[in-house]
Amino acid sequence: MIVLGWAVIISVFLWARLYSFSWRHVGTRDVLVLWYAVTGSFLLITILAVSVQSVRVFAELPRSTLLVGYVLTFFFTGAIRMAKRIAQNISLGNGSGARIRVLIVGAGDAGEQLLRSMQIGQKKYMPVCMVDDNKAKQGLAIHGVRVVGMVRDIPVVAKQYGIQEIIIAMPSAPSSVIRQAVELGREATIETMKVLPSVGEILDGKISFADVRDVQVQDLLGREVVSLDTDALSRFLRNKTVLITGAAGSIGSELARQVSTFAPSAVVLLDQDESGIFMLTQELNERFPNMRIVSCVGNITDEQKIERVFRQWQPHIVFHAAAYKHVPLMEADPAEAVRTNIVGTRIVAGVAGKLGIECFVYISTDKAVNPTSVMGATKRVGEMICQEFSGKGNTRFVAVRFGNVLDSRGNVVALFREQIKRGGPVKITDPEMKRYFMTNPEACLLVMQASAMGKGGEVFVLDMGSPVKIVDLAREMVRLSGLEADRDIQFVFTGIRPGEKLFEEALSAEEGTSATQHQKIFIAKLPSLDAASLTEGLRHLQEGLARADTQSLVDALHRLVPSYQ
Numbered sequence: 272m273i274v275l276g277w278a279v280i281i282s283v284f285l286w287a288r289l290y291s292f293s294w295r296h297v298g299t300r301d302v303l304v305l306w307y308a309v310t311g312s313f314l315l316i317t318i319l320a321v322s323v324q325s326v327r328v329f330a331e332l333p334r335s336t337l338l339v340g341y342v343l344t345f346f347f348t349g350a351i352r353m354a355k356r357i358a359q360n361i362s363l364g365n366g367s368g369a370r371i372r373v374l375i376v377g378a379g380d381a382g383e384q385l386l387r388s389m390q391i392g393q394k395k396y397m398p399v400c401m402v403d404d405n406k407a408k409q410g411l412a413i414h415g416v417r418v419v420g421m422v423r424d425i426p427v428v429a430k431q432y433g434i435q436e437i438i439i440a441m442p443s444a445p446s447s448v449i450r451q452a453v454e455l456g457r458e459a460t461i462e463t464m465k466v467l468p469s470v471g472e473i474l475d476g477k478i479s480f481a482d483v484r485d486v487q488v489q490d491l492l493g494r495e496v497v498s499l500d501t502d503a504l505s506r507f508l509r510n511k512t513v514l515i516t517g518a519a520g521s522i523g524s525e526l527a528r529q530v531s532t533f534a535p536s537a538v539v540l541l542d543q544d545e546s547g548i549f550m551l552t553q554e555l556n557e558r559f560p561n562m563r564i565v566s567c568v569g570n571i572t573d574e575q576k577i578e579r580v581f582r583q584w585q586p587h588i589v590f591h592a593a594a595y596k597h598v599p600l601m602e603a604d605p606a607e608a609v610r611t612n613i614v615g616t617r618i619v620a621g622v623a624g625k626l627g628i629e630c631f632v633y634i635s636t637d638k639a640v641n642p643t644s645v646m647g648a649t650k651r652v653g654e655m656i657c658q659e660f661s662g663k664g665n666t667r668f669v670a671v672r673f674g675n676v677l678d679s680r681g682n683v684v685a686l687f688r689e690q691i692k693r694g695g696p697v698k699i700t701d702p703e704m705k706r707y708f709m710t711n712p713e714a715c716l717l718v719m720q721a722s723a724m725g726k727g728g729e730v731f732v733l734d735m736g737s738p739v740k741i742v743d744l745a746r747e748m749v750r751l752s753g754l755e756a757d758r759d760i761q762f763v764f765t766g767i768r769p770g771e772k773l774f775e776e777a778l779s780a781e782e783g784t785s786a787t788q789h790q791k792i793f794i795a796k797l798p799s800l801d802a803a804s805l806t807e808g809l810r811h812l813q814e815g816l817a818r819a820d821t822q823s824l825v826d827a828l829h830r831l832v833p834s835y836q
Contacts, residue, residue, distance in 0.1 A: 373436050375402075386398055386413060401413065523592040588629055593619075594634070605824045614813070614816070624668075625664075640672075641835075669730075697762050703773055731795070
């Protein structure tokens with residue numbers, strides 16, 4: 272009977288793949304599978320014992336033997352399999368050498384996952400305690416680490432427990448809470464503070480120590496967590512072919528990453544930057560191995576090329592992110608701004624409308640409002656082109672307008688970071704200059720959400736929060752670098768550059784907004800479009816390009832966009 276019983280148990284264990292578990296990383300699900308396997312084994316043994324009672328040896332078997340055997344098998348099997356993890360935790364607790372004493376801010380699901388990840392595989396760090404503003408969690412122990420206070424108690428807790436490093440594990444918390452934790456950490460003279468990225472940045476929702484990064488300026492800028500209608504986005508993107516122009520750029524590449532999480536049938540990446548497209552394709556193929564990624568090198572001003580790409584891959588949705596964006600450079604070369612931002616947009620939109628794709632999404636900017644630059648004026652004309660094509664066929668044309676994106680290529684944050692790294696000075700155009708800022712994932716998620724709700728012809732305006740003084744942004748970046756502004760790093764004010772203004776508006780004076788079902792997305796109420804004037808203005812721009820006449824290009828932009836100054 273014993274031999275038969277063990278044969279049944281081993282067979283069920285093999286079937287349940289218990290011998291394939293990594294017990295170093297065991298979790299609740301693994302223990303449950305063990306329990307199911309042991310229970311199933313003893314149910315089978317009981318059925319066998321009952322069915323062969325006519326055999327003397329089975330008839331004389333005490334029924335309590337099965338119950339005792341069941342309990343002991345589960346206990347000892349689990350204990351043996353947990354021994355490796357227990358021994359590892361003991362070795363981590365008694366490891367040689369000094370370990371960094373860590374305070375975890377946030378005792379929610381993210382904090383628990385982070386704590387477990389640190390205890391499993393981090394010999395360098397020792398989580399000492401946690402703080403959380405939830406009163407119900409005060410005094411609780413999570414994996415042996417106790418919640419000893421609230422966020423406001425960080426200075427006291429840091430001193431009492433000899434904390435050397437703080438990790439903020441609240442990916443869904445508003446930036447005001449993160450900013451409070453950082454300020455209190457500074458008050459406690461903690462030099463190293465790290466943070467878990469936002470939920471939008473952790474695409475798979477699983478958190479480990481590998482996700483932890485240094486606190487960055489975008490964590491402190493007052494941006495709130497983006498809520499999404501994931502069902503609407505899934506209906507919009509799932510099993511669709513999505514083409515992204517300017518895919519190698521900051522916005523285009525982040526759009527590709529975010530779109531790919533909603534399981535489109537294919538993502539077509541179009542850009543003239545072959546190296547950027549190559550690197551992005553490699554990244555997406557690694558992260559989404561079951562999805563088709565198509566790389567296309569080409570210029571949006573090549574109409575024949577664009578039409579070939581559209582006909583070959585037949586996209587359902589186009590995100591048009593290709594554009595020149597640097598204001599001073601476009602002031603120096605208006606022809607290139609017009610050629611790419613206007614002519615290129617009209618070519619891509621025209622092909623999309625002719626072939627009747629489902630949706631065309633134009634990525635605009637707050638610089639299109641009362642523009643003082645060539646770049647801003649060309650982006651406003653791009654919005655007008657979308658208005659022109661809307662309603663002429665089956666394609667929905669929508670535009671989405673937002674502000675500066677943190678850490679995009681050539682952005683002020685990247686420039687400041689490089690200047691601080693060199694030891695200064697940090698160069699700022701004007702002490703009163705303000706800008707709206709968004710994080711890259713937030714901007715792209717809201718672009719996708721607006722696109723899903725668009726009916727055609729709308730210019731969506733994203734809620735960009737409060738404007739940020741550029742000088743305050745620079746000072747915060749200096750502090751995050753462990754330095755002191757005006758002492759370690761000097762500031763130099765260089766004056767406003769051509770085409771710039773002190774403050775960017777989201778709307779012009781004649782525009783208003785209407786609300787949508789999403790609290791961070793609005794629809795701009797634009798003046799009605801004069802199609803004849805637009806056609807005439809575009810003709811003048813083409814003539815100016817043909818003659819390489821910069822002044823005629825600027826004059827034509829003034830006629831097309833009367834608010835351009």
